[in-house]
Amino acid sequence: AQALIDENGLSGSAGLEDEEHVGRSAALKIRKNQEETLQRFGVTFDRWFFESELYDEENSQVTGAYNSLVERSKTYEKDGAVHFKASEFGDSEDRVIKTSKGTFTYVVPDIAYHLNKLDRGYVKAVDLLGPDHHGHIVQLRAALAAIGLPREFFHPIIVQQVNLKRGGVEVKMSKRAGVGITLDELIDEVGVDAARFFFLMRRITSHLDFDMELARRHTEDNPVYYVQYAHARICSILRQPGAKESDEDVDLSILTEGEETDLLRALARFPWTLASIVRGIEPHPLTSYLTELARGFHLFYSRHRVIGDDRRTTAARLMLCRGVAGVLSGGLRLMGVGAPEVM
Structure with a gap:
């Protein structure tokens, strides 16, 4: 963060506009690093989509998604908040989509993104989500159905955790402690071929134990070799x-x-x-x-x-x-x- 502040010539007393500029610079730098790593891994995205693209001041697609639900009479007000009638579309209960403070909940920009993708000509949206997003899938599917999208358009896949091991012993990692192994480091250790093959060996929805020592071996027990x-x-x-x-x-x-x-x-x-x-x-x-x-x-x-x-x-x-x-x-x-x- 300090490097970005210095790079942009800002002081410790920078205002909100300057902070937003640093934030955008940081996002671009992170994306550039991700793109370089993925290219090395043999993955190229045709389109990088920023959520900020949905918030054009003159024609906010997020506001448009919200209005799509309101205009279809799929919402109601309660305790100062706007609720979506999600229970009518398979959810266990109705959901708040606009708080009493006037801010949208996170499902609204997700609706906007899927509408944007539909407008770009896609016939199916395959969403890769973490294992803690089961509830979000139900809510988003209900919202997309409420605004008329075909059920087959939305195809969510829950991606499970990958456990890295060396010789059968799990490599301890912690987000809180900042301890982990990056994809670049994994490629350095086992190579692109082994990494890609091992990642594809299990169903996406199943946990994967990735033994880095096995992936390096030139023996018959290494499947890619x-x-x-x-x-x-x-x-x-x-x-x-x-x-x-x-x-x-x-x-x-x-x-x-x-x-x-x-x-x-x-x-x-x-x-x-x-x-x-x-x-x-x-x-x-x-x-x-x-x-x-x-x-x-x-x-x-x-x-x-x-x-x-x-x-x-x-x-x-x-x-x-x-x-x-x-x-x-x-x-x-x-x-x-x-x-x-x-x-």
């Missing part, structure tokens, strides 16, 4: 002289060994896995699928020669390998994780 190594191993096979593609037709029906048919069935499930992810807005099934596919390939590789004396079998197994490699690299790419060809 296990999947990437399967891809690199196939790339190594395909670089061998005997792996040149043949012009002759490949007959996959000769792949009758159990490990071969298991891989073929796994490959066939890839489109269904992606469809399930899109429907549920839950990416974690992809990590499970890729880990299972990698396990199937490692087992196949340990029991069967890919390039052998029989040309028909070699051609079929090479095509199988190319299919597995394509799905592994495609799945990893969808998660923003690298698919190395050499490890």
Whole structure:
């Protein structure tokens, strides 16, 4: 804070206008740092939205959201405050949306934001909320229904806590004491690929124990290494002289060994896995699928020669390998994780 005051040439006796200027400068600096970290992590937001954008002095979208409820006769006054008839739309009780002092409660700008998003052409608003926001979801859903938004527009997801561990021991963190590990520090320790893969391994609504020591290991018990190594191993096979593609037709029906048919069935499930992810807005099934596919390939590789004396079998197994490699690299790419060809 002092650095920002010095940077803006302000004294200890700065007025309200100066304090607001420092606040805006601080917000921009924080956002810039967040943006740099997220870009490093492989995340880019198309639009950064400031809540202050809803409070234009000439045409406040927050006031407009409030008026939308009033004009629809979805409010009433009691004890000097304005209440929203939330109980008519699934909430357990009616809610104050304007206090006796004339200030809006926090749900009103949330309504305004969702209306703004609807006006920008979005057909669905996916809200990521903390575990202490269950009650807010009910209230906001009721308000959006009261002003006529379709129920499917609002899609809230409760994001649970991530517990960082080293070797199975939880890393103690405290917001009050200012002790924690930033995303930059996590990336420095385990790398972007491992961080992204591990974050996607569990359902968003479930707690995640992130073992940083495990994420650094180059062993089979590290799932991201296990999947990437399967891809690199196939790339190594395909670089061998005997792996040149043949012009002759490949007959996959000769792949009758159990490990071969298991891989073929796994490959066939890839489109269904992606469809399930899109429907549920839950990416974690992809990590499970890729880990299972990698396990199937490692087992196949340990029991069967890919390039052998029989040309028909070699051609079929090479095509199988190319299919597995394509799905592994495609799945990893969808998660923003690298698919190395050499490890």
